[in-house]
Amino acid sequence: MTPPTLPPLSEVIARHELTARRSLGQHFLLDPGLLARIVRAAGALEGRHVIEIGPGPGGLTRALLESSAASVSVVEIDRRAVAAMQELAALAGPRLHVIAGDALRLDLPALVPPPRQIVANLPYNVATPLLIAWLRQAAAFERMTLMFQQEVAERLAAAPDSEAYGRLSVLAQWTCAVALELRLPPSAFTPPPKVFSAVVSLLPHAAQPEPALFATMERLTAAAFGQRRKMLRAALRGGLGAEPAARLLAATGIDPTRRAETLSVAEFDRMARELAGYAAGTCISPR
Numbered sequence: 001m002t003p004p005t006l007p008p009l010s011e012v013i014a015r016h017e018l019t020a021r022r023s024l025g026q027h028f029l030l031d032p033g034l035l036a037r038i039v040r041a042a043g044a045l046e047g048r049h050v051i052e053i054g055p056g057p058g059g060l061t062r063a064l065l066e067s068s069a070a071s072v073s074v075v076e077i078d079r080r081a082v083a084a085m086q087e088l089a090a091l092a093g094p095r096l097h098v099i100a101g102d103a104l105r106l107d108l109p110a111l112v113p114p115p116r117q118i119v120a121n122l123p124y125n126v127a128t129p130l131l132i133a134w135l136r137q138a139a140a141f142e143r144m145t146l147m148f149q150q151e152v153a154e155r156l157a158a159a160p161d162s163e164a165y166g167r168l169s170v171l172a173q174w175t176c177a178v179a180l181e182l183r184l185p186p187s188a189f190t191p192p193p194k195v196f197s198a199v200v201s202l203l204p205h206a207a208q209p210e211p212a213l214f215a216t217m218e219r220l221t222a223a224a225f226g227q228r229r230k231m232l233r234a235a236l237r238g239g240l241g242a243e244p245a246a247r248l249l250a251a252t253g254i255d256p257t258r259r260a261e262t263l264s265v266a267e268f269d270r271m272a273r274e275l276a277g278y279a280a281g282t283c284i285s286p287r
Contacts, residue, residue: 006091012057016084020056020191024078025123027189027197028056029147034188035063038199041181042119042145045069049112053103053120053130056081058088060121065092073097073112103130109140116140121147124193128152128168136214138175138204145181145201153180153198165261166228167221173265174217175209176202209272217272224260224268231257240275248275 009030012018020026029035038060039045046068055061055074058081064072072095076082085098099111104126109116118141122130127148134144148156151164156172157180158164172178182199186192209217223239224232233256236245249256252270254263263271 006062006088009057009059009062012084012087016057016080018057018078018080018084021078023125024054025125025127026054026056026078027121027124027191027193028059029121029184029189030057030059031188032059032063034182034184035059036066037182038121038145038147039063039067039119041199041201042067042117042143045117048115048117048142049073051075051108051112051116051118051120053118054078054081054123055085056121057084060119061085061088061096064119065096069095071095071097071112073099075099075101075103075106075108075111077102104133108134109137114140115142117142118144118146120145124149131156131168132171132218135171135175135202136211138202139208141204143201143203144176145199147184147197147199149193150183150196150198153200156180156200156202160264161262167225170221170265170268171217172202174269175214176204178202213272213276216276217268220272220275221260221268224263228260231259232263233257235260244275 020028047070049071050064050069052061052064052072052074055076061072061074074085076085082098082100089096089098118134131146134141154164155166155168157178158169179201180198181201184197186194186196223236226239227235232249232254233245236248240248248271251274254267254271
């Protein structure tokens with residue numbers, strides 16, 4: 001349990017001059033009830049090693065420490081927040097580990113032993129690249145419970161043939177079961193952002209793609225959704241080349257007049273596997 005002697009978060013913010021910085025995408029969530037709901041969305045944490053990115057003054061960190069998590073490791077790039085976290089660690093004891101660094105440059109699975117989870121209110125300005133990096137190694141995590149701008153969260157959970165469905169939807173749902181857990185208004189944060197936020201849980205599938213196949217899927221979805229209003233034959237031609245695109249569509253039996261947003265994740269999986277085989281010289285023989 002969190003020690004009763006912890007100072008109020010408002011005092012921590014004032015002492016460490018933790019005014020939120022737009023350049024770091026900072027918006028602090030301080031409401032204990034909402035923070036507890038985020039932790040509950042992560043499921044049972046007993047015996048789990050939790051990684052939090054961008055803890056700021058430590059509101060979510062405190063809620064995680066109140067759980068039964070085996071350890072909580074926080075990664076923070078802001079020196080002011082690092083000092084606040086070190087202060088909290090001195091009070092909270094050995095379960096809390098403070099790592100000063102850039103999460104974009106760190107290998108998170110190397111930081112803690114399994115079973116691992118990520119629970120974080122992500123800085124808006126780096127949320128998407130962080131997520132894609134973690135999806136590449138989704139097998140290393142038991143679950144990810146992450147807060148995004150609501151627009152990004154809706155993309156992650158979007159169904160095919162919807163306006164929000166796109167590259168991020170495919171990559172996330174290809175590797176994880178995605179669920180939108182909680183929506184939060186701007187007024188919940190200090191300072192309030194201009195948009196709503198939402199918490200998403202991502203539960204990695206038991207079977208995960210090999211790194212080469214994931215890279216192929218990234219290339220395929222970038223091409224398919226890069227010109228999403230165009231038919232697949234035109235969109236893929238721009239990203240893959242005219243002849244490989246035509247052979248790929250023929251080999252997978254996908255109508256070249258369809259648009260990317262109408263394809264299911266399973267259809268993208270079929271195309272990525274065929275394309276990966278073509279790159280290795282084992283599929284899509286010349287006609």
